[in-house]
Amino acid sequence: MNNTSPTSLLDEALQRHLAGMDPDAALALRETLCAVARACVRISDVASLGVLADAHGLAGASHVHGEEQKRLDLIADDLMAASLEGCRHVAAWASEEHEQPHVSHAHGAQGSHLVVFDPLDGSSNIEANISIGTIFSVLPHRYRGMAPGAADFMQPGHQQIAAGYVLYGPATLMVLTCRRGVLVFGLDRRGDAPQWVLTYDNVRIAEHTREFAINASNQRFWEKPIQRYVAECVAGDSGPRMKDFNMRWVASMVAEVHRIMTRGGVFLYPRDTREPRKPGRLRLMVEAAPMALLVEQAGGRATNGTSELLDLVPDTLHQRVPVILGSKDEIDRIVSYHADPSENVSWQLFKTRSLFVQPQA
Ligand code: F6P
Ligand code: MN
Numbered sequence: 001m002n003n004t005s006p007t008s009l010l011d012e013a014l015q016r017h018l019a020g021m022d023p024d025a026a027l028a029l030r031e032t033l034c035a036v037a038r039a040c041v042r043i044s045d046v047a048s049l050g051v052l053a054d055a056h057g058l059a060g061a062s063h064v065h066g067e068e069q070k071r072l073d074l075i076a077d078d079l080m081a082a083s084l085e086g087c088r089h090v091a092a093w094a095s096e097e098h099e100q101p102h103v104s105h106a107h108g109a110q111g112s113h114l115v116v117f118d119p120l121d122g123s124s125n126i127e128a129n130i131s132i133g134t135i136f137s138v139l140p141h142r143y144r145g146m147a148p149g150a151a152d153f154m155q156p157g158h159q160q161i162a163a164g165y166v167l168y169g170p171a172t173l174m175v176l177t178c179r180r181g182v183l184v185f186g187l188d189r190r191g192d193a194p195q196w197v198l199t200y201d202n203v204r205i206a207e208h209t210r211e212f213a214i215n216a217s218n219q220r221f222w223e224k225p226i227q228r229y230v231a232e233c234v235a236g237d238s239g240p241r242m243k244d245f246n247m248r249w250v251a252s253m254v255a256e257v258h259r260i261m262t263r264g265g266v267f268l269y270p271r272d273t274r275e276p277r278k279p280g281r282l283r284l285m286v287e288a289a290p291m292a293l294l295v296e297q298a299g300g301r302a303t304n305g306t307s308e309l310l311d312l313v314p315d316t317l318h319q320r321v322p323v324i325l326g327s328k329d330e331i332d333r334i335v336s337y338h339a340d341p342s343e344n345v346s347w348q349l350f351k352t353r354s355l356f357v358q359p360q361a
Pocket of ligand 1: 124253254
């Protein structure tokens with residue numbers, strides 16, 4: 001790799017980071033991650049040009065979830081596919097934009113990795129020039145010698161070899177885990193060629209927080225444990241938590257998770273009763289599982305309320321799940337609310353219990 005490649009510094013950093021790993025496995029992982037990172041440089045270019053690159057607006061089609069696809073969704077998807085096709089270690093990939101996985105023409109049987117991705121997360125924010133992202137996950141291709149099918153992708157999140165996201169915000173950042181903690185790379189465009197430069201090598205999510213993120217317009221559809229948690233946060237200083245909370249909602253999961261990486265917090269897209277056949281909005285394989293690995297590697301926790309997200313075995317490529325992740329103390333609390341149905345009471349009741357009565361000044 002020459003030094004004008006946008007991934008030469010990334011590759012050097014990964015060489016150091018993966019020291020001690022089986023050399024062939026480490027080389028394969030570096031090459032796969034560099035293929036993803038190269039595609040994301042191109043996505044960042046197009047995203048930053050926006051309307052100048054004719055990248056805004058609807059594409060005129062819908063994907064498997066029935067949502068309208070944006071032009072940038074499809075451009076990002078094509079850029080990822082082209083880059084992965086060129087990587088000898090990638091046997092197949094699955095994208096949020098396609099019903100079925102795509103087997104690499106050249107490397108389908110021999111590649112050691114399956115890559116799963118959401119090419120453009122937070123699409124509703126594209127035209128508003130609000131942060132968007134790409135989410136990716138690397139799984140093992142367990143049956144080398146055979147081209148993988150959809151069933152080969154049905155692996156629980158704890159099997160992921162690596163996971164990450166790229167945030168296209170004021171800065172373009174890649175946040176990555178290879179199960180050895182969480183690294184952050186910034187895309188430095190000051191030289192002749194853009195470069196991914198390591199900026200943090202051990203991200204830790206604050207255990208305590210006073211910040212939560214949820215789409216409150218769905219409140220009437222939430223289940224009781226979530227009603228209780230949010231009511232207690234909103235009650236603030238005068239409720240059982242005896243402290244004020246702040247609320248945020250960007251509507252780009254990548255941006256929400258990145259805020260949690262930097263200063264702690266909780267992100268909830270819980271189960272709701274809007275559409276009983278859809279137990280959540282977010283997709284297990286392209287969103288929940290990779291974010292769960294990142295969050296856990298940074299010392300946080302990720303659950304659907306009753307099970308760890310990393311333990312869920314997908315039934316289908318596009319399965320949706322409730323997602324609750326972030327600072328460990330808060331997630332422990334939310335899990336305890338789910339575990340104890342008798343506790344599903346309004347926070348006002350707690351005012352009467354001595355344990356929760358605010359000390360008199
Ligand atoms: O990819 C789904 C997504 O765009 C997430 O990035 C984001 O967290 C969520 O949907 C936003 O949902 P809503 O439209 O309900 O605010
Ligand atoms: Mn998404």
